[in-house]
Amino acid sequence: GENVEQHPSTLSVQEGDSAVIKCTYSDSASNYFPWYKQELGKRPQLIIDIRSNVGEKKDQRIAVTLNKTAKHFSLHITETQPEDSAVYFCAATNDYKLSFGAGTTVTVRA
Amino acid sequence: NAGVTQTPKFQVLKTGQSMTLQCAQDMNHNSMYWYRQDPGMGLRLIYYSASEGTTDKGEVPNGYNVSRLNKREFSLRLESAAPSQTSVYFCASSQKGGTGYTFGSGTRLTVV
Numbered sequence: 001g002e003n004v005e006q007h008p009s010t011l012s013v014q015e016g017d018s019a020v021i022k023c024t025y026s027d028s029a030s031n032y033f034p035w036y037k038q039e040l041g042k043r044p045q046l047i048i049d050i051r052s053n054v055g056e057k058k059d060q061r062i063a064v065t066l067n068k069t070a071k072h073f074s075l076h077i078t079e080t081q082p083e084d085s086a087v088y089f090c091a092a093t094n095d096y097k098l099s100f101g102a103g104t105t106v107t108v109r110a
Numbered sequence: 111n112a113g114v115t116q117t118p119k120f121q122v123l124k125t126g127q128s129m130t131l132q133c134a135q136d137m138n139h140n141s142m143y144w145y146r147q148d149p150g151m152g153l154r155l156i157y158y159s160a161s162e163g164t165t166d167k168g169e170v171p172n173g174y175n176v177s178r179l180n181k182r183e184f185s186l187r188l189e190s191a192a193p194s195q196t197s198v199y200f201c202a203s204s205q206k207g208g209t210g211y212t213f214g215s216g217t218r219l220t221v222v
Contacts, residue, residue: 006152043200046211089152089153097168098155099169100152100153
């Protein structure tokens, strides 16, 4: 099955700086890569996703890049704000079920 | 429109007790899933149902059983709870294979 590795496990950034989270996947057939944000005590919520036929996607301060050859994808958050503090999960799939990374706890320092 | 509803939200069990976690979705999604979330381990798939009438094992199925009661409902049963099953359990549903996952609010289960 698919194996997704995520780095770093924790990330502390100054408000206004950028944050980057990186993930690698093992199954070259994977074709869909979503990112989820989970606030403390809440459910994971989709923030952005990318398909294998696209190299980059942007939504306001959030962007995701995909390198199919190297089998890795990254989340970029620019101009970080306190409300960006949360746990972020990457995931990958080529069928019905998502395989998730272990998560990155992002803390934005005021 | 409630999305995905899970019950109960919290539960404490004694070792060896059984219980069923309930999940229902009102989005007419075909696929439903049960994940467990443990610190530092992300979300791990327990069982999933690609469509009504089918169920399959995920990454960590041991100690669990599931029932896809109808298109809306997908339950998770612990027959004999163990402390290793202490976790937060999330139900999710999706329309098209893996895309547009919607999660329930979670069940925090403690086995003592």
